[in-house]
Amino acid sequence: MFQLVFPGTEFKNHTLNSFCESKSITRQFSAPRTPQQNGVAKRRNRTLIKAASTMLSDAKLPITFWTEVVNTACYAQNRILIVKSHNLTPYEIWHKRKPFIGYLKPFGCQCTILNTKDHLAKFAEKSVEGFFVGYSSHAKAYRVYIKDSI
Numbered sequence: 001m002f003q004l005v006f007p008g009t010e011f012k013n014h015t016l017n018s019f020c021e022s023k024s025i026t027r028q029f030s031a032p033r034t035p036q037q038n039g040v041a042k043r044r045n046r047t048l049i050k051a052a053s054t055m056l057s058d059a060k061l062p063i064t065f066w067t068e069v070v071n072t073a074c075y076a077q078n079r080i081l082i083v084k085s086h087n088l089t090p091y092e093i094w095h096k097r098k099p100f101i102g103y104l105k106p107f108g109c110q111c112t113i114l115n116t117k118d119h120l121a122k123f124a125e126k127s128v129e130g131f132f133v134g135y136s137s138h139a140k141a142y143r144v145y146i147k148d149s150i
Contacts, residue, residue: 048073059108061131068133068143072107075135079104105132111144 020027051073056065078090079099086092091099105111112127120126134143 048077051077055107059106059131061108061133065108065133065145068145069107072134076104105142107134108132111142113144113146 017027019025048070052066052070055073056063056069059065059069061069079101080089082089083093089099109132111130111132113130114127115125128146128148130144130146132142133145135141136143
């Protein structure tokens with residue numbers, strides 16, 4: 001059984017309550033407006049937001065990609081950053097195996113998608129250009145934003 005300590009009330013919601021209940025996770029909340037008690041959560045969130053803003057700035061993509069860059073930063077941090085107390089990454093703690101990170105790509109890098117579905121004419125373009133905007137949450141795939149749809 002896991003035990004999570006959350007600062008104040010900013011993490012209280014029905015969806016998270018249901019998830020924790022289904023996984024037998026006990027939730028505890030610190031007193032509101034007591035930064036001494038919620039330093040870890042604040043630092044983790046600050047690290048995530050700083051990484052996301054750096055990635056978005058480096059990719060030179062518009063702010064509309066904010067959610068994708070935060071998801072991508074979180075995905076990468078869970079596979080790369082080591083939790084000091086365990087000397088393991090969050091992925092290793094959860095899945096009991098080392099993550100393979102050879103497929104990680106820089107957010108916003110240009111990529112080309114090969115069109116294999118449509119029957120194309122002999123001299124028609126067989127690929128489309130886009131930007132890498134993250135990893136799929138339910139398959140081994142990349143998420144790509146197609147340039148032509150901007």
